[in-house]
Amino acid sequence: MQIVFIGLPGAGKGTQAARIVEEYGIRHLSTGDMFRAAVAEGTPLGLKAKTFMDQGQLVPDDVTIGIVRETLAKPEYRKGFLLDGFPRTVPQAEALDDILASLSLALDHVIYLEVSRETLVERLTGRRVCRKCGASYHVAFRPPARAGVCDLCGGELYQRSDDSAETVGKRLDVNLRQVDALLDYYETKGLVRRVNGEAPIDEVYRQIQDVLRGRPQ
Ligand code: ADP
Ligand code: ADP
Ligand code: ZN
Numbered sequence: 001m002q003i004v005f006i007g008l009p010g011a012g013k014g015t016q017a018a019r020i021v022e023e024y025g026i027r028h029l030s031t032g033d034m035f036r037a038a039v040a041e042g043t044p045l046g047l048k049a050k051t052f053m054d055q056g057q058l059v060p061d062d063v064t065i066g067i068v069r070e071t072l073a074k075p076e077y078r079k080g081f082l083l084d085g086f087p088r089t090v091p092q093a094e095a096l097d098d099i100l101a102s103l104s105l106a107l108d109h110v111i112y113l114e115v116s117r118e119t120l121v122e123r124l125t126g127r128r129v130c131r132k133c134g135a136s137y138h139v140a141f142r143p144p145a146r147a148g149v150c151d152l153c154g155g156e157l158y159q160r161s162d163d164s165a166e167t168v169g170k171r172l173d174v175n176l177r178q179v180d181a182l183l184d185y186y187e188t189k190g191l192v193r194r195v196n197g198e199a200p201i202d203e204v205y206r207q208i209q210d211v212l213r214g215r216p217q
Contacts, residue, residue, distance in 0.1 A: 001026055001080035001212070002105055004087070004096075006182055007113035009171050010123040011197045012204060014136045016113070017084040019205055024212070026080035029071055031064055031088075033134050036160075056162055056171040058088060058178075065095040072099055089178050093185050109211055110186040113197035113204070117172060124168045128157040142201065 001024060005013040014030060021028040035053060038046030045067065052059045068086055071077070087093040100106060115123075126139040128148075132155025137144050144151050162171065186192045193211045197204055 002100070002107050003080075003082045003212075004107055004110045004186075005082065005084045005113065006110060006179060006186075006192075007197060008115065008117075008120055008175050008179055009168070010120040010127070011113040011115045012123075012201070013084045013113060014134070015142070015201060016205060016208055017082050018135065020208060020212075021082055023209075024080065026082055027077050028082050028084060029068070029077075029086065030084040030134075031059075031068065031086040032084075034067060034071075035059060036134075053162060056167045056174060058174060061089060061091050061095070064088075065092060068092075068096070069099050072103065087182065088175065090181050090185050093182055107191055109193050110191040111193050111195055111208060111211060112183060113195055115197040119198060120172060121168055124163050124171075125165055127160065127163050129160055130155040131158055132156070 003020070003026075005017060007013050014033075017028050017030065020026075035046070035049040039050050039053070040046070045063070048063055049059045058064075064086065068083075072081065083096075087096050096107075123138060123141070126141070128137045128139060128144075129135070130137075130150035130153065133150060133153045135150055135152050135155075136142075137150075137157060144157065148157050149155075150157060161167070183192060195204060195207045195211065199207070
């Protein structure tokens with residue numbers, strides 16, 4: 001099973017992806033998580049990505065496509081994967097088609113998590129992320145059992161620097177046009193499945209399960 005999640009920052013891609021990959025035993029590939037790990041480790045990739053990320057800009061396509069190509073070629077991805085945050089541009093979507101063709105694979109679903117801008121701002125500014133395992137929390141909508149501590153691994157929760165009120169608006173603007181173009185790209189291929197991402201986390205999850213089980217929406 002090969003799935004793509006499309007949605008603006010804060011739509012709930014990471015939250016839903018964690019549950020889906022667990023249930024279906026497929027790999028979760030988040031380009032945002034990969035970039036953040038590279039920045040934390042200070043690798044050459046991290047140094048390249050950091051300036052763009054800090055400004056809420058996209059990392060250049062050639063850099064992003066390169067790491068995805070390398071990652072998807074690994075044997076552990078042959079059981080299936082969920083792409084979260086990639087592709088984000090039409091050139092990335094075209095490159096993904098090439099990568100999949102070279103692996104004799106095809107996408108099964110492109111799931112679009114639809115959420116209003118107002119809600120996205122609320123979600124992003126209240127988001128807290130585990131430093132150790134990357135799990136996503138929210139101060140009001142999904143608080144951890146103990147403030148500042150990850151329920152799953154006990155890691156420390158922190159606020160991403162690009163989730164500050166100043167950067168959030170910029171990120172939404174940068175991504176809005178790209179998401180529309182991506183939806184057009186995948187609509188023509190008949191792959192887009194729309195999910196109401198505004199609903200509570202469990203309800204969004206049920207909708208995604210319906211899509212993956214091939215139930216009519
Ligand atoms: P993305 O990966 O799309 O940027 P996340 O999964 O990190 O988004 O979710 C963004 C924020 O919104 C997090 O704080 C998360 O806990 C919260 N969140 C995710 N889904 C929902 C939902 N359905 N309702 C309320 N809050 C949510
Ligand atoms: P969110 O969906 O919450 O914005 P991500 O964790 O997916 O956050 O991405 C964080 C940052 O990493 C983005 O703002 C961008 O700078 C970079 N990034 C992630 N995925 C891509 C991508 N496919 N193309 C370009 N840049 C990316
Ligand atoms: Zn954790």
